[in-house]
Ligand SMILES: NC(=O)c1ccc[n+]([C@@H]2O[C@H](COP(=O)([O-])OP(=O)(O)OC[C@H]3O[C@@H](n4cnc5c(N)ncnc54)[C@H](O)[C@@H]3O)[C@@H](O)[C@H]2O)c1
């Protein structure tokens with residue numbers, strides 16, 4: 001009796017995906033696309049042989065290259081997933097190696113300076129370049145922290161440029177949707193202002209609080225009595241210092257603008273406490289509680 005052959009799997013939409021910088025963010029993208037069968041081959045590139053070997057043995061990438069040009073050879077999708085301070089030098093190394101049809105995207109936490117870095121590094125902005133930023137992550141870094149479900153139900157912001165080819169935008173959007181994300185477009189400058197408020201400011205406050213307390217003479221004693229409040233507020237101070245140094249250096253104006261806004265409110269709080277104005281304290285805390293409770297009720301929070 002003749003058997004009906006099993007239907008052949010749908011062809012992978014990305015033939016060769018090259019990820020430059022296979023850490024938490026690039027590695028998680030690779031894992032989720034691999035799980036979905038969306039790429040025929042995933043090639044990793046970076047500077048550190050040991051971590052690329054680890055990425056290969058964890059099944060995150062199929063193979064790796066230490067030479068960035070070799071890694072992007074024949075790739076139809078290239079993702080820059082290094083800290084933002086490395087993007088310019090990576091793009092310099094990519095000069096003359098990118099196929100005209102290749103789609104180039106990134107995952108950087110800031111966008112205006114990444115666009116500048118790509119323009120300077122490559123010498124022009126290719127039509128295939130579509131900047132992107134997944135609003136998902138954690139305080140651990142490196143490929144060992146990567147997970148296939150990191151982007152499930154999370155937002156990814158695309159900041160397409162006037163130069164960006166609509167088909168390249170569609171390819172980047174589809175890739176992130178396959179990884180489980182909800183994709184939205186936003187202008188570059190607006191992205192940098194919004195993220196300065198809700199991501200960069202909280203990280204810098206957490207780092208500063210821990211750094212400031214660690215220099216108190218009584219630190220042995222105070223940390224003995226630190227508990228859930230301290231742990232919750234400061235989780236993100238365990239994030240990668242190189243990544244956050246680069247974010248500060250590359251989103252300076254928006255971050256300093258948020259510092260001014262926050263410093264005014266902190267000063268006001270000091271005045272209200274000094275004046276013993278309980279009603280005013282209550283109204284500040286009530287507004288904050290309502291805002292955070294509403295945020296936490298959102299399914300995507
Ligand atoms: N961690 C987060 O929560 C988060 C969230 C969203 C976006 N991002 C952005 O994603 C990017 C990567 O962050 P991550 O958390 O995956 O960091 P990571 O440290 O886990 O990974 C970065 C990788 O880049 C490699 N690398 C560094 N410099 C390089 C260079 N010059 N050439 C080639 N490879 C290089 C490192 O070896 C590492 O493998 C950053 O731009 C960051 O702003 C991070």
Ligand SMILES: O=C(O)C(=O)C[C@]1(C(=O)O)C=C[C@@H](O)C=C1
Nearest residue numbers: 109134135136137138139199236
């Ligand atoms: O959840 C965390 O630990 C993160 O730091 C993720 C987080 C953030 O929410 O601020 C950090 C940086 C990004 O660019 C995007 C997301």
